[in-house]
Amino acid sequence: xxxxxxxxxxxxxxxxxxxxxxxxxxxxxxxxxxxxxxxxxxxxxxxxxxxxxxxxxxxxxxxxxxxxxxxxxxxxxxxxxxxxxxxxxxxxxxxxxxxxxxxxxxxxxxxxxxxxxxxxxxxxxxxxxxxxxxxxxxxxxxxxxxxxxxxxxxxxxxxxxxxxxxxxxxxxxxxxxxxxxxxxxxxxxxxxxxxxxxxxxxxxxxxxxxxxxxxxxxxxxxxxxxxxxxxxxxxxxxxxxxxxxxxxxxxxxxxxxxxxxxxxxxxxxxxxxxxxxxxxxxxxxxxxxxxxxxxxxxxxxxxxxxxxxxxxxxxxxxxxxxxxxxxxxxxxxxxxxxxxxxxxxxxxxxxxxxxxxxxxxxxxxxxxxxxxxxxxxxxxxxxxxxxxxxxxxxxxxxxxxxxxxxxxxxxxxxxxxxxxxxxxxxxxxxxxxxxxxxxxxxxxxxxxxxxxxxxxxxxxxxx
Amino acid sequence: xxxxxxxxxxxxxxxxxxxxxxxxxxxxxxxxxxxxxxxxxxxxxxxxxxxxxxxxxxxxxxxxxxxxxxxxxxxxxxxxxxxxxxxxxxxxx
Numbered sequence: 351x352x353x354x355x356x357x358x359x360x361x362x363x364x365x366x367x368x369x370x371x372x373x374x375x376x377x378x379x380x381x382x383x384x385x386x387x388x389x390x391x392x393x394x395x396x397x398x399x400x401x402x403x404x405x406x407x408x409x410x411x412x413x414x415x416x417x418x419x420x421x422x423x424x425x426x427x428x429x430x431x432x433x434x435x436x437x438x439x440x441x442x443x444x445x446x447x448x449x450x451x452x453x454x455x456x457x458x459x460x461x462x463x464x465x466x467x468x469x470x471x472x473x474x475x476x477x478x479x480x481x482x483x484x485x486x487x488x489x490x491x492x493x494x495x496x497x498x499x500x501x502x503x504x505x506x507x508x509x510x511x512x513x514x515x516x517x518x519x520x521x522x523x524x525x526x527x528x529x530x531x532x533x534x535x536x537x538x539x540x541x542x543x544x545x546x547x548x549x550x551x552x553x554x555x556x557x558x559x560x561x562x563x564x565x566x567x568x569x570x571x572x573x574x575x576x577x578x579x580x581x582x583x584x585x586x587x588x589x590x591x592x593x594x595x596x597x598x599x600x601x602x603x604x605x606x607x608x609x610x611x612x613x614x615x616x617x618x619x620x621x622x623x624x625x626x627x628x629x630x631x632x633x634x635x636x637x638x639x640x641x642x643x644x645x646x647x648x649x650x651x652x653x654x655x656x657x658x659x660x661x662x663x664x665x666x667x668x669x670x671x672x673x674x675x676x677x678x679x680x681x682x683x684x685x686x687x688x689x690x691x692x693x694x695x696x697x698x699x700x701x702x703x704x705x706x707x708x709x710x711x712x713x714x715x716x717x718x719x720x721x722x723x724x725x726x727x728x729x730x731x732x733x734x735x736x737x738x739x740x741x742x743x744x745x746x747x748x749x750x751x752x753x754x755x756x757x758x759x760x761x762x763x764x765x766x767x768x769x770x771x772x773x774x775x776x777x778x779x780x781x782x783x784x785x786x787x788x789x790x791x792x793x794x795x796x797x798x799x800x801x802x803x804x805x806x807x808x809x810x811x812x813x
Numbered sequence: 814x815x816x817x818x819x820x821x822x823x824x825x826x827x828x829x830x831x832x833x834x835x836x837x838x839x840x841x842x843x844x845x846x847x848x849x850x851x852x853x854x855x856x857x858x859x860x861x862x863x864x865x866x867x868x869x870x871x872x873x874x875x876x877x878x879x880x881x882x883x884x885x886x887x888x889x890x891x892x893x894x895x896x897x898x899x900x901x902x903x904x905x906x
Contacts (some may be wrong), residue, residue, distance in 0.1 A: 398859040404866030417885020425893035444887040450880035454864035594854040596831030701843030708901040
């Protein structure tokens with residue numbers, strides 16, 4: 351097939367990718383958008399298969415079959431609560447593929463002795479570094495989310511020094527490769543150093559910072575694909591990679607803003623030590639925390655006109671999304687207006703809570719983002735906080751020395767009554783006490799997420 | 814050099830297009846955005862197909878084969894799981 355036609359087909363594929371993202375700007379058009387993206391991918395694959403340089407299809411078919419056999423069941427079977435780790439895993443595979451494609455290109459140089467331009471070697475080094483960091487970083491993120499490795503922050507003594515050395519080693523090996531493209535050993539050395547760097551970068555990231563890292567790795571996988579595009583002079587890869595790179599960067603920025611922290615602080619910073627927590631916690635909570643019962647909350651609901659549910663990661667852990675939907679239906683059948691207030695960093699990835707609630711058939715119009723819901727709390731009778739802590743902590747507004755100072759929060763304390771469903775008074779990820787729990791208008795309902803909600807539904811039926 | 818400038822031009826313009834569109838995506842769809850864009854980044858698959866198919870040597874063919882497997886998981890799994898999620902976001906009447 352003439353190269354012109356191939357390139358025109360890649361252009362069409364790129365347009366389909368752009369339209370695919372455009373489709374995602376509204377839930378109504380999103381399904382169609384995703385199908386367009388898939389169609390663009392199919393077109394790019396078919397055109398590539400007709401390339402004259404391909405001499406044998408055996409390995410290609412084997413690879414496509416094995417990859418599909420692995421990917422399809424994962425995509426179909428994963429429960430919505432396990433979505434963050436699945437996305438991390440898929441992301442890693444994309445980065446890994448970039449490393450291998452660049453590796454094959456390096457190996458070819460010696461074989462065909464055509465010599466590479468500097469553009470190509472620089473791109474190969476970039477693919478190798480970014481791809482390997484993406485692959486190993488994503489695998490560590492997967493392991494943390496899946497519970498294979500501790501979700502807590504883990505770091506070595508002088509962690510940043512090691513990272514710096516590994517980064518320098520990557521760059522030095524990259525320089526060697528650019529100077530002497532036949533030195534394939536330098537490429538694999540570079541991949542090894544970047545792999546270690548990928549592990550080292552994600553190990554210190556604790557659970558609640560996961561949304562930032564997942565977004566960043568998403569961006570990296572795009573950059574790795576674009577770098578591979580520069581290696582192969584392939585516009586479809588460059589465009590698709592750039593789109594994904596931009597998408598990941600935007601999400602990363604949104605997540606960082608939602609925590610009022612810089613990206614460097616998330617990646618390299620250490621959260622303020624939590625030593626004073628217990629003492630300060632006792633001061634704040636002493637004698638002021640009011641525990642309540644499902645029956646009491648049901649009575650509150652009975653007279654309420656407007657209820658807002660604020661979900662956090664605890665909702666995902668307890669898999670309480672269906673129970674919450676049932677509770678909302680019970681309230682709505684009594685004429686109560688129920689909406690959901692969702693903080694951008696609630697959960698372990700951007701949009702995590704939205705997917706969980708959509709899975710439980712909650713209509714997307716009821717899922718309100720932070721700015722929208724904050725203006726309504728003053729007119730809200732009852733706020734039900736389930737499994738969220740730091741994102742509703744008023745210390746973010748009042749205590750400039752707190753580790754979450756300046757973080758935009760859901761201002762649930764402005765509602766008439768706040769019911770916090772939680773197992774204990776234990777602090778959230780930031781390790782600080784939450785004065786909300788001791789506020790005059792707050793009632794604590796000590797219960798496990800799902801069981802607690804089911805008890806509420808039962809109590810509501812009796813009133 | 815000229816081809817490099819063209820490639821960089823395309824790269825930079827695509828980033829701008831990406832920024833313009835993606836800033837308009839509502840937070841509700843951020844997870845599908847991640848998995849969908851993730852599937853798109855699996856377009857490395859076309860590079861992998863070339864490595865696996867040209868078979869300059871056993872090593873490049875092997876690297877190509879693994880790359881095809883990895884990228885296929887990324888692409889097929891990514892689009893499928895995105896589809897599954899997006900179907901849930903349809904308006905319930």
